[in-house]
Amino acid sequence: MRSTALLTDQYELTMLAAALGDGSAHRRCTFEVFARRLPNGRRYGVVAGTGRLVDALAHFRFEESELAIVAGFLDSKTIDWLRDYRFTGDIDGYPEGELYFPGSPILSVRGSFAECVLLETLALSILNHDSAIASAAARMVSAADGRRMIEMGSRRAHELAAPSCSRAAYLAGFDATSNLEAVRRFGVPGAGTSAHAFTLLHMGMAVGGADGVSKYSAADGAHEAAAFRGQIDALGIGTTLLVDTFDITQGVATAIAIAGPELGGVRIDSGDLGVLARQVRDQLDGLGATKTRIVVSGDLDEYAIAALRAEPVDAYGVGTSLVTGSGAPTAGMVYKLVEVDGLPVAKRSSHKESRGGTKKAIRLSRRTGTVVEEIVYPAAGNQPAANGFEVRELLAPLVRGGEPVDGLPTLADSRKLVARGLVSLPWEGLKLSAGEPAIPTTFVN
């Protein structure tokens, strides 16, 4: 990884210069990351990106290439300070995969003003993006009720954001991704077989209608058969054939005629997916292909997934809505200075009030495991009384003295944490409709 230091807003560096100039740069500070609200009436959010942030922190260095850029607007004293910059402070945070609610102190960054302020943009970019995707993904996973989920939205995301989308989706419970860079970098299982172009390619010399364009015609079955034959020869009988390029009923018939009843799966990418899934299931069963899976895709979001719950769908392919956070492409988290030299600070501004002071948080649950409340309280104070509920501390050490702590959650750990988190919600918390956060958060002064 190259230096991450310029993935930063210019004003972090001009503030640094001014603070080095007047001596305030060395005051001990706490910055806190939190979301003032959940987007679009969501009931919960999923923390994601923490692991990527810790990795990016190790590469936050100003080498000569980076210094050359900031030298355009900074004095030489600041440049010299940046040359030696290493974050040496401490970071606590909600473990990746933990649920969060409005005001949850997701990240607590402590050190000198100078070393902490520089991390604002990078921390927010990563956490806002990955948490937005993971939060949408968790709703889709919950709606899919245990069926296989394949992330395939790379083409609708920035090319370098797409692997992070795959990672966040996997973290939240998706099973696989189309994105090969996510396979390489994060070990997410890969998936994918063919697109309509592959069937059309096999139309070869055929000419159909009067306009010279081959559309549905008696010859389509033959071309589709050629495409399916080519795919099965290359990828084996377990592959998934895309059956809706022309006529789905004919496509399914051709698929089984070519592959036999042991065919792995068929994919439907258009039309009324519920109606088609039932029809295709009946047709497959009638042909003896009772184990051939049905994969559906095409503009699915959590609502469409939920609407298909009663249908014989075995797997969902989800693209655009996943990588755009299903209407909430950013988690809207902020990075706020909350404490200076041991004293709480807070901005006073209409609609944007913040709570000062370094904080901790606990989540209370019944003995059944159902959560009932989150309590955010001053880190310097005592843990609030639990009134007989089970108590879980939410902040864990991530970085100490600038170095990642041992035993940070793996992606597998985070997957389990999301799954446990969803199970812990009261039933209203899993509703897809807009509403209040699943549990209330109490702020103790």
Next chain:
Amino acid sequence: MRSTALLTDQYELTMLAAALGDGSAHRRCTFEVFARRLPNGRRYGVVAGTGRLVDALAHFRFEESELAIVAGFLDSKTIDWLRDYRFTGDIDGYPEGELYFPGSPILSVRGSFAECVLLETLALSILNHDSAIASAAARMVSAADGRRMIEMGSRRAHELAAPSCSRAAYLAGFDATSNLEAVRRFGVPGAGTSAHAFTLLHMGMAVGGADGVSKYSAADGAHEAAAFRGQIDALGIGTTLLVDTFDITQGVATAIAIAGPELGGVRIDSGDLGVLARQVRDQLDGLGATKTRIVVSGDLDEYAIAALRAEPVDAYGVGTSLVTGSGAPTAGMVYKLVEVDGLPVAKRSSHKESRGGTKKAIRLSRRTGTVVEEIVYPAAGNQPAANGFEVRELLAPLVRGGEPVDGLPTLADSRKLVARGLVSLPWEGLKLSAGEPAIPTTFVN
């Protein structure tokens, strides 16, 4: 730049393997990029990302590191083919900065199926992202009516997408960015001075209310003054001071008291920006600071920008709405196989019909420069009659024999092209409200 080859969906490679297996891989194909519709009732879109795509193409190589990943699901013949892969075909496209409408053939990629199919994901990722941002940005620039526009949305975008957001915004007419990587990589002018944290930092030892949190108090003016002094000492009198941490009227008074009437600017980041801008302008003028600029920021989108048109605002800082495409985070473009061995092909599927064949496009305009129609027609046919209108061909060569052509548009060229495009629209085309595309597109068979 490292290899871009894995920024790709797995199915592009499984299709390649199947096509190499059955011999269809070498058929001559045209793939076309287009958008079926504009998002959210938009009147026009702005093509962006083309320059980045051409750059990324040069790095689309399968080295051993990439081959190791795809070897997990590909046969050795395909692996060998990938080892030598270079795109050797031709690409034509709408120049970066050109306007587009539904069905505009924005990119035309020609070569063997094998070499073209591999580029689908990368091409769409780049064009969908950058065009979404540029399209939103152009609406904001149009709404700002010539006032300075600063892009500051990095914290609400993936850290590696943020520089591309800055580039797309600049291309569409923004003046500057907060993102330092965009300064380095694309030469976008940088901007940025300070955040509320810098003022709060200077509260130092102060303690205010009964809860121990310093909020608005008589002492705030002193701390704000210290912060302003530090900033001016470091950044000079031309800097922009953030005046809304506590009370704006006091903040402005303190700013001018410290800086004098030559202060460069003040920024307001919260509250009713229209009311506050007028009030602050009056106050500044009364203090003799008649040339001090007013910068506003805080959840601005094109509608909020337009609503401030009558107010004394000198510059806008735009973040979240810009980097999320103001409600349309992806342009929704597709990459479709339209021609095989000289014959048009098209999928038949409800709601997703495509038009077969390699295409060209022209835009007709009156002698005044106002555009009236776009015509898309078969590349092999004659250019349609212009009926007395001025004619402009929209597709230009981008790549020949796998290599970029000379003289591709610079960012400066593209900025001019966007500006000219906006001026060329009929007046309804610049309306921010949802409606029909600014001009109709005619498809000639």
